[in-house]
Amino acid sequence: MTRQDRDLFVNNSPYFLQPASVQSVMLRVLVALLPGIAAYVWFFGAAILVQIALASVTALAAEAAMLKLRGKPLMMFLGDGSALVTAWLIALTFPSIAPWWLTVLGTLLAIIVAKHLYGGLGQNPFNPAMVAFALMIVAYPQLMSQWPAAGVTDFAGQWQAIFGTREIDAMTMATPLDALRTALHTIEAKASVASVLGSNPAIGSMGGKGWEWVAGGYLLGGLWLLQQRIITWHMPAAFLGALFAIAGIFSLIDNTQFAGPLFHILGGGAMIGAFFIVTDPVSGATTPRGKLIFAAGVAVLTWIIRTFGAYPDGIAFAILLMNIAAPLIDMYTQPPVFGHKDGKGGSR
Amino acid sequence: MNAVQRLFGFHGGVKPAYNKEASTGLPIAVAPTPTLLVIPLHQSIGGVPRPLVKAGDRVLKGQRIGGADGNVSSAVHASTSGSVVAVEMRLMPHTSGLSALCVVIEPDGCDEWIPRQPFDFRSATPTQTRDYLRDAGVVGLGGAVFPSYLKLNPGKTGKLDTLVLNGAECEPFITCDDLLMRERAETIIKGTLIMREMLSAGQVLIGIEDNKPEAIAAMEVAAQAANQAAGDSSIKVVSVPTRYPAGGAKQLMRVLTGIEVPHGKRSTDYGLQCFNVGTAYAIYEAIALGQPLISRIVTVAGNVERARNYEVLLGTPMRDLVALCGPRADSDRVIMGGPMMGLRMPSDEVPVVKAANCVLVGSKQLFPPPPPEMPCIRCGECAKACPADLQPFEMYWFSRAKIFGKAQEYNLFDCIECGCCAYVCPSRIPLVDYYRFAKSEIWAREVEKEAADVARERYEFRLLREEREKQEKAAKLAAKTAAGREKAAAALAEVEKPAVTPEQDAKKALIAAAMERAREQKAQAHPENTINLTPEQQAEVEAIEARRAEIREMAKPHLRQDD
Ligand code: SF4
Ligand code: SF4
Numbered sequence: 001m002t003r004q005d006r007d008l009f010v011n012n013s014p015y016f017l018q019p020a021s022v023q024s025v026m027l028r029v030l031v032a033l034l035p036g037i038a039a040y041v042w043f044f045g046a047a048i049l050v051q052i053a054l055a056s057v058t059a060l061a062a063e064a065a066m067l068k069l070r071g072k073p074l075m076m077f078l079g080d081g082s083a084l085v086t087a088w089l090i091a092l093t094f095p096s097i098a099p100w101w102l103t104v105l106g107t108l109l110a111i112i113v114a115k116h117l118y119g120g121l122g123q124n125p126f127n128p129a130m131v132a133f134a135l136m137i138v139a140y141p142q143l144m145s146q147w148p149a150a151g152v153t154d155f156a157g158q159w160q161a162i163f164g165t166r167e168i169d170a171m172t173m174a175t176p177l178d179a180l181r182t183a184l185h186t187i188e189a190k191a192s193v194a195s196v197l198g199s200n201p202a203i204g205s206m207g208g209k210g211w212e213w214v215a216g217g218y219l220l221g222g223l224w225l226l227q228q229r230i231i232t233w234h235m236p237a238a239f240l241g242a243l244f245a246i247a248g249i250f251s252l253i254d255n256t257q258f259a260g261p262l263f264h265i266l267g268g269g270a271m272i273g274a275f276f277i278v279t280d281p282v283s284g285a286t287t288p289r290g291k292l293i294f295a296a297g298v299a300v301l302t303w304i305i306r307t308f309g310a311y312p313d314g315i316a317f318a319i320l321l322m323n324i325a326a327p328l329i330d331m332y333t334q335p336p337v338f339g340h341k342d343g344k345g346g347s348r
Numbered sequence: 349m350n351a352v353q354r355l356f357g358f359h360g361g362v363k364p365a366y367n368k369e370a371s372t373g374l375p376i377a378v379a380p381t382p383t384l385l386v387i388p389l390h391q392s393i394g395g396v397p398r399p400l401v402k403a404g405d406r407v408l409k410g411q412r413i414g415g416a417d418g419n420v421s422s423a424v425h426a427s428t429s430g431s432v433v434a435v436e437m438r439l440m441p442h443t444s445g446l447s448a449l450c451v452v453i454e455p456d457g458c459d460e461w462i463p464r465q466p467f468d469f470r471s472a473t474p475t476q477t478r479d480y481l482r483d484a485g486v487v488g489l490g491g492a493v494f495p496s497y498l499k500l501n502p503g504k505t506g507k508l509d510t511l512v513l514n515g516a517e518c519e520p521f522i523t524c525d526d527l528l529m530r531e532r533a534e535t536i537i538k539g540t541l542i543m544r545e546m547l548s549a550g551q552v553l554i555g556i557e558d559n560k561p562e563a564i565a566a567m568e569v570a571a572q573a574a575n576q577a578a579g580d581s582s583i584k585v586v587s588v589p590t591r592y593p594a595g596g597a598k599q600l601m602r603v604l605t606g607i608e609v610p611h612g613k614r615s616t617d618y619g620l621q622c623f624n625v626g627t628a629y630a631i632y633e634a635i636a637l638g639q640p641l642i643s644r645i646v647t648v649a650g651n652v653e654r655a656r657n658y659e660v661l662l663g664t665p666m667r668d669l670v671a672l673c674g675p676r677a678d679s680d681r682v683i684m685g686g687p688m689m690g691l692r693m694p695s696d697e698v699p700v701v702k703a704a705n706c707v708l709v710g711s712k713q714l715f716p717p718p719p720p721e722m723p724c725i726r727c728g729e730c731a732k733a734c735p736a737d738l739q740p741f742e743m744y745w746f747s748r749a750k751i752f753g754k755a756q757e758y759n760l761f762d763c764i765e766c767g768c769c770a771y772v773c774p775s776r777i778p779l780v781d782y783y784r785f786a787k788s789e790i791w792a793r794e795v796e797k798e799a800a801d802v803a804r805e806r807y808e809f810r811l812l813r814e815e816r817e818k819q820e821k822a823a824k825l826a827a828k829t830a831a832g833r834e835k836a837a838a839a840l841a842e843v844e845k846p847a848v849t850p851e852q853d854a855k856k857a858l859i860a861a862a863m864e865r866a867r868e869q870k871a872q873a874h875p876e877n878t879i880n881l882t883p884e885q886q887a888e889v890e891a892i893e894a895r896r897a898e899i900r901e902m903a904k905p906h907l908r909q910d911d
């Protein structure tokens with residue numbers, strides 16, 4: 001047999017494949033983020049687009065450098081789109097008027113440390129974007145808490161804020177989550193949820209002015225991902241359901257100290273988390289039951305950190321904590337294989 | 349359909365482009381007898397039949413040229429009359445490119461049959477009938493080529509609930525069962541009735557994918573006629589949703605009855621047995637007409653101008669068959685079977701065998717080489733598609749890392765190698781290649797370990813024997829000296845009654861315990877894999893063994909990459 005024949009044999013059955021690629025998966029995730037981004041721009045100005053651009057360029061450059069260092073085929077991996085997804089998630093979870101270097105630094109950490117030092121695409125035990133978020137919020141809590149006020153869409157001002165030529169205090173505002181947490185924690189027990197939410201201009205009817213629309217945009221994109229079968233219902237449903245349930249129970253117990261479920265679901269990173277971050281397949285659980293447990297765990301931890309913790313949003317920490325547990329969850333939730341189920345069972 | 353049959357789904361599956369229309373336009377044609385027939389002796393799962401002819405012999409059509417060997421084996425026959433030119437090693441229709449013993453026959457053009465006698469299975473014992481079918485060479489024609497006589501046994505209870513007839517034909521391009529059902533439904537039903545009687549099966553469910561309305565209609569008519577003759581409605585033709593691999597025996601049994609037969613278990617333990625429609629046809633020919641299995645229907649499709657089904661004499665070179673259909677100039681390979689599970693042939697000279705339901709001609713355009721393999725992103729697509737409810741990416745991970753024990757824990761051996769996972773994987777990982785590799789490695793290790801255990805047991809036995817010999821020698825030596833006579837008596841006594849001093853007693857007990865432990869360990873290490881094999885499992889071992897060397901080679905490039 002000639003050497004050429006040998007090579008041909010590697011192409012074994014199945015001989016044809018469904019048209020699918022990592023690239024097309026990642027691109028559709030990016031597309032699904034667009035409605036949320038559009039709402040973001042509408043309510044909070046175009047600064048977010050600058051951040052997305054910054055993060056994207058940084059991510060691609062870091063990815064290329066790491067691939068080269070690791071001796072990997074550059075074009076094949078650079079084109080897979082996974083770095084862009086990480087970059088966009090970083091930009092969207094960081095404050096849109098954060099100084100440029102914060103976004104760049106976060107992105108570098110995500111790509112170089114959280115992704116490539118752990119072995120690159122598919123090997124990272126932690127969600128890279130959330131690693132970036134957690135590190136940055138610990139290192140620069142102040143900067144990570146300066147969010148644009150809704151309706152203030154003055155682009156020139158935002159530009160100057162990002163590139164450090166202007167004091168940013170004038171245009172920033174705490175996010176609803178942050179405002180609530182600060183009020184409840186610092187003004188000793190005098191504030192109640194209702195009073196804080198009623199008096200704070202950042203807070204709209206539900207999750208915070210403007211933010212509920214951004215959340216709606218993410219929801220829309222997320223539903224499209226579901227329809228595209230890129231994600232399954234398990235994670236978003238379990239995450240939002242559990243968050244709703246725990247927030248609901250506690251606000252029923254004491255609605256002066258605990259914000260209601262809608263506030264939690266529409267505020268902060270809950271919606272982008274539910275459809276785009278918790279659902280990251282690489283670092284999360286993979287079995288159907290495991291996904292439910294994983295996402296519900298993230299929700300409960302998120303609520304706890306939001307309510308009792310020192311940081312405005314707890315999703316990043318919650319996800320990282322659950323990332324640690326993911327392999328174990330998978331191990332204990334292996335679905336029964338064909339013929340080993342109890343009874344005759346119907347199809348799933 | 350006489351009653352609405354409740355259907356059950358199965359998990360996973362895919363919907364590839366079916367590409368069946370090309371070969372269903374024309375009726376089945378009889379392929380011309382080639383100038384030389386090359387008939388491999390080993391055409392079924394199980395033992396290699398012994399050659400019964402030698403070069404120079406004249407053989408008749410249907411004459412047995414290979415006798416079944418062992419418990420699991422099936423005879424082979426001359427497909428036409430002529431003279432045996434050689435019994436020699438020839439290239440086999442298998443990806444490995446290995447050769448095996450074949451009977452090469454030069455047809456004399458007379459096509460002269462052996463005397464054909466119907467077999468009266470009603471007055472024969474079940475064993476006699478099974479022996480007859482073994483010698484008639486009837487094997488599963490769906491592609492698995494498992495000897496049918498072994499499956500025509502109702503098992504412990506002596507009867508079955510359901511005989512499932514598999515006409516699903518879920519692989520793309522293949523239409524041989526479709527055409528057979530359209531054109532010869534009545535014969536299929538007749539064969540089914542014979543099998544049903546042998547199995548004492550209550551009902552017959554004939555599962556056909558709903559993309560074959562003509563076949564369903566034809567089978568329906570034939571089934572109705574049989575039901576009317578019997579005055580009941582126990583044969584049902586059931587249209588099942590088109591989804592690969594609905595034609596997998598286990599998947600079809602589940603779809604039709606809701607029963608999942610676990611890996612390694614006999615379906616008869618669950619009151620079921622499943623046969624391909626082509627096998628039913630062959631059983632009728634063997635029993636009612638006295639004709640052994642010498643031909644089969646083969647779909648020729650793919651990169652050819654005129655795809656079509658042919659009735660082909662076993663041993664016809666694939667090249668001759670392909671030539672009938674006008675292969676296109678850019679054809680670069682011949683595949684036996686379909687695009688999901690088919691085997692790539694080492695050459696188009698290899699003969700059509702009992703397993704060849706389809707000869708698929710490929711080209712770079714039709715089956716483009718897969719794009720480079722990316723890392724697994726744990727997207728879970730493969731798990732969603734797996735009809736065996738496995739977690740393919742976990743098995744892949746451990747197979748690739750050669751942590752075979754873990755791969756087995758993730759039920760590697762429940763994998764039916766259907767290819768659904770690889771078909772959907774966005775990272776284009778040749779997942780099934782990894783499973784084939786891991787399975788073959790595991791079998792190889794089991795065999796090696798078995799050998800090592802035997803060796804260890806022998807070694808321990810030798811220690812025991814040497815101890816005994818030493819004592820005997822000492823006794824003899826002592827006996828030579830008068831002074832030692834008494835001692836000798838003692839030593840001898842010790843040898844005869846193996847427990848004289850407590851010390852030696854303890855020593856022997858230790859050795860005995862060690863041997864016992866070794867035996868136990870061995871028993872524990874193997875119960876699943878190499879001891880007490882069912883014929884199916886044994887067949888699997890053999891099939892896997894056969895592919896082992898080849899797969900190792902094939903897997904190498906993947907394993908090297910990126911490590
Ligand atoms: S489909 Fe491919 S990439 Fe996705 S989990 Fe399975 S093996 Fe990994
Ligand atoms: S080849 Fe094996 S693992 Fe892959 S889908 Fe089929 S049964 Fe599942």
